[in-house]
Amino acid sequence: MTADNHTDASARKLQWHKAAELDEFDDGQVRSCPAGLKTVALTKLNGAYGAIDNRCPHQGGPLGQGTLENDKIRCPWHGFDFDPFTGEAAGGPDFDVPTYPVQVRGDGVYVGTPPPAPAARTVSDVLAETMTNWGLDTVFGMVGHSNLGLAEAMRRAESAGKLRFFGIRHEGAAAFAAAAYGKLTGRPAACFGIAGPGSTNLLTGLYDAKADRAPVLALSGNVDSAVAGKGAFQDIDLLAAFADVAVYSEMVRAGSEHAELMTLALKHAILERGVAHLVVPDEVQIIEAADQRASGPEGRMPDLRISPPSAPLSAALQRIEASIRPVIIVGAGAKFDMADIVTLAERLRAPVLTTFKAKGQIPDEHPLACGALGRSGTPVASWMMNKADLLIVFGASFSNHTGISPYKPVVQVDSDPLALGRFAPVAVPVLGDVGVTVSALLGRLRTHPALVDQRPEVAERWAVWRSEKSLRAQRNPAGRIAPATVFAELGRLVPADAVLTVDVGNHAYSFGRYFETKDRQSVLMSGYLGSIGFGFPAAMGAWAAAPDRPVVAVTGDGGFGQYLADFTTAVKYDMNITHVLLNNGELGKISQEQRSSEYAVWQTSLRNPDFAAFARDCGGYGRQVSDAAELNAAVSAALDYPGPALVEILVDPSSN
Template identity: 60%
Template sequence: MSETKQSGSPELQWVRILDLDELPEGRVQTVTAGTTSLAITHYQGKYTALDNRCPHQGGPLGEGSIENGWLRCPWHGWDFCPHTGKPPGGYDDGVPTFPVETREDGIYVGLEAKPPRIRTVSDVMVETMTQWGVTHVFGMVGHSNLGFADAMREAERAGKLTFIGIRHEGAAAFAASAYAKLTGRPAACFAIAGPGATNLLTGLWDAKVDRAPILALTGQVDTQVLGPGAFQEVDLATAFNGVAEWSQTVLPSSRHAELMSLALKNAMIKRDVAHLILPNEVQEMPAEGKPATTPEGRVTPMEITPPAASVEAMLKLLRTSKRPVIVVGHGARFHMAPIVQLAEQLNAPVVTTFKAKGQISDHHPLGCGVLGRSGTPIASWFMNESDLLLVFGASFSNHTGITPKKPIIQVDYDAMALGKFHKVAVPVWGEIGITANLIRNELGAIDTVDQRPEVRARWAIWREEKLRREKDDRGRGINSASVFAAMNRVIPENAVIAVDVGNNTYSFGRYFECTRQSVLMSGYLGSIGFGYPAAIGAHCAAPDRPTICVSGDGGFGQYLGELTTAVKYGMNITHVLLNNNELGKISKEQRADELEVWQTSLHNPSFARYAENCGALGVEVTEKARLDECLERALAHEGPALVEVRADALLV
């Protein structure tokens, strides 16, 4: 039955909700008092406060209308008395009303003190998540994930979690992927049921194929309507079946802390995607007395020592080599110190895959840059001149082009990656850092050619070529060699650089010389649009380091709304955007296939002015003489900055 709280009750708290003339006669309006949502009616000279939630489907009564003396629900047309909250016909499905007072300064409503917040299933799971080391969640709050969102709000208020509200769920997954690639630790992405969840999939595939641990959290419709086809219902278990290494629905009877622990253990140990489906009503179920769990006693150290037979075969081959070359992939990124020490012991040049760009400085006496399509002639020259390749954590993609014509020792933590595409001389299963140190300690004295003078000579040849390319000018924009030469001069050595996909990325791999920068990219998936969301993830993972994004106009166009996310959170992201009004890489591929260039042109705004409209710094560069000045200005700016370079689509 409809129920009115009695005025004058000592526990009532009186809250001013309206000015005296704010709500016209015969109208209804939604008002929020604290966290209580009310429908305020003004009918026949009397103000009444009703619970805003229709008892049938939860429709917001404050968005309805008063017709023929009845307050009509905007969702399904059920009527209620605007004074008592009772329906016509003597039914008992009315809505509660609250005491109202008209005072000299406005309209007041009396509310009882809110009871203490009840611990929920979501609180248990969020506490478990933070105790396993998840500190950042990227996502969007919506109607089917509100309970879990409220638990994250509590965790953020307690200083245990940071939530970044993005503009598109795809950006959330990319940001979480980039966070994991940079740190090796999982971040989470968060979405509602249906379209919000499916929007996550591209970014999750990026994480999966690049072996980045990530936790996907998706809302779901109530379990009681799951199956027949409720609004925004998608079979998420099936939708995520391909991308998620582990996926489970959280049920009322689940061991909720254990489910979260198992999800994170799968993500961390398998370096893959874990997924939890959160039905709407389960999220807010009471869970008083249910403890969260921690990773203690659940995760083993991962330092795997290779088998003795593999070590013996590897050392035997190394001792016969005169011109060994080390190839490092993305899988070696957290183990570079022992690998560089081993290179110095072997006098071995070090080349990297594109995903591993920057893992050794291009100014190191043995650093030779990137191998393959995105690389330099230096790396390929040394691979071709070698008599043995020692490969750490590389996937042997055709983009990299590690030749199978040389004897290969392949070291990888993933046994399935060994000899995956072709036979190698010695496959070695072991943790990369452990194996590199083991080689150093067991190898002893070795007589190899000191290739450092050759490294210096090859770099000199390439740098002279880059200088020649900087002089190219067709009068149609700035060439890529000039853009990345300027970046070489001004980008801080400790920066994190998130790159997108396209000709801009190939040029970055070819022309930019890394010192101590970390580079993030969509490696195996090669997804356009990765760059700016990845920069958001990188900023969250390493806020004390400068964050740089390099993209083309095509890539940024996919997630340009995320610039407002960076502005909202005050992120110091410097974006170098090469704008040539074209999907230049696709045009290039069409020409290579002897096809007509078709449907690759782009209609763009002024991205610099767009940045200014979003509240960021926007700078446009049309002359290469101004590159350094504009980049320095953007780097010095507090908050997001965008440098739009008018680029030549052909001089890449």
């Protein structure tokens, strides 16, 4: 149809969109062309243009990707034929498709479409509104064919300023980012995938959240309910797949109380510090829900700061008051109560040791700080623990990697009753909120008359260890840099309020031993799952949670190789992340384990790209360093770069 056919009043009410250039179509050609929010099948045939709806009414096949045969458009999926000008279907009027007027103008071919109808409020909108009412404003995910209704609701929420959506390159990165967000803030972010592989790709990052008790909301699109369970494309039982990882996992159905399901999901995630999961079938996402009310947290959440019972509190006080060399050990469960714990330590003049996952919760520059305990820890921490006559443990799970001594009397404080005495009996298990319990201890504490001031001994042990670290930092083979050198330099340069995300591997052990935290630095890691690949996606989550703080990712080449495509995500959203990549050309930790087990070193070597060049190709800053003399300038430039920056450091694989 041509311009002459569309000059009446109804045509003037249409919205006209340029769909093609004048010379873009050959005669006898059909193509899919955007026309505002619609897509049309635009055809040029015998010198005339026609536009019909692009969607075949059979199963939604894209008619513009079909062929012209006998002057009809043939659907590329199932062979249905349609008239390119009238939309009439060979199969009968029940299959006819809408038509749209066309105007050939001086600058192109235009298609007229009716103004979009006001968007109907859907089940997805109810879910998104409830989510943002609860304060969840950050989603990492990938938009796909079975979550488009949910994605549209999130787009509307983002347009209203209530939500931020970060489109990632792999759903595993989305889950790690959401887990890191939860670890840093104690609040949930969401990760988002489609049916089948899009959701199963979330699982590793979600298991990290489960293991480290981080609140996360996982949202899965799903196939239509009508074909679920029939072996349809990407049809798997997502409730079964998520049964072990989630504290709450439910299907959202047409007749569900939709807002209530989202509220229950978020309530479980927050209160149980774990993964909550909702599955929303494709057709349910777009059901109109004009009259449904969104929900929120008002009247739904208890005060979790519970006081300890009086008897165990008194028993704890008796143990502490009888001690002359107490030591305090803190885990990640004490993250938000460190001010009172430090006050208690200063009253007791007691060293403070952290689990590796809690590294940085007390800065190493504090005169009572001893660094991390255990396999990734400092000899300062292990020395002071071995000299102690009482261990006061807050918010730690007694992992075998931490190595809390089973031969010392322990006062353990935790808000989780299952964490108390989990692996072996403790002298005094105290159930209570860590902060409330510490305040109660401070209010009644009397110290032993012979209490030892352990600060001079802590300082002495640090002097010995720093001297050893300095010697190790001088051993840099040609063309390589010792990890001790790297972390000494990072200790000097990383800002005092930075968030550091650490991957899994030899570099993590070196970080635990050599890097000294200061001031308000926070450290995030895949603590109990120990998943390689965590570091860089976690930095994206940390940046989303705290965009005003410097974010530094510390990874190895093995870990970054798993999610390196998401460097482009950081560039796309202009995330100010400094990535320090220690490249030793192998899975160094596994090589060491093979040697220690008297196995041959096998299949641990890596074929790496030039990571610094890769970062530049993605649009970020990239620099490779193999000389210790260049390290300061390279890291300083990366920290100053206003966006994603990567410093690739060639490190010595024989040292850590």
